[in-house]
Amino acid sequence: MLYVLVALFGMLGAVCRYLISVLIPNHGFPVATLLINLVGCFLLAVIMKYLARLPKFSPMLITAMGTGFVGSFTTFSTFSVESIQMIEKQWYGFAALYIVISLIGGLLASRLGFYLSDRWMARKEAPHVH
Incomplete structure (x- = not known):
């Protein structure tokens, strides 16, 4: 069941990443990848620090969200390639x-x-005070 959940969340993360990259096209500076990776860092922290402590989220669901969704949503490889492409174009700044x-x-x-x-x-x- 874990593999199925990771795959489903992975598909959702990949689709979200693709949609953001379509909505924010790359015109030299990779704004979409930057935004995706920053949002992914935030989301993974919330999943691991907050949601994982809530009883309604099973460890299996936490793994599916973290590894599946955030893992396919974010991208270190694209960050690396885009960095090298800018360096090759001598866009050092x-x-x-x-x-x-x-x-x-x-x-x-x-x-x-x-x-x-x-x-x-x-x-x-x-404690809630009324």
Whole structure:
């Protein structure tokens, strides 16, 4: 069953990635890939830090969402190829900007996902006063 869920979520992630790349065409600077990877970093952090702690999400579903959806949604290989293509065109500034934003932005997006997950969990666990 896990393989089926990972495959289904993988198909969904791949389709979402494709749709974003169609909606945001690449005109030299790979905005779509950058956005996809930053959103993926945030989503994976929320899945692993928040959703995984909720009883209604089984470990199998967490794996399917993380590995299947986020794994097929994000793309390190495209990031790498696009970086090299910009370097080969001697667009060194754009290449450096893309690499720095991708790396630092990915870490910041993950950190934001962790931070918000902790806030949401604290709010969920706080006693409700009426």
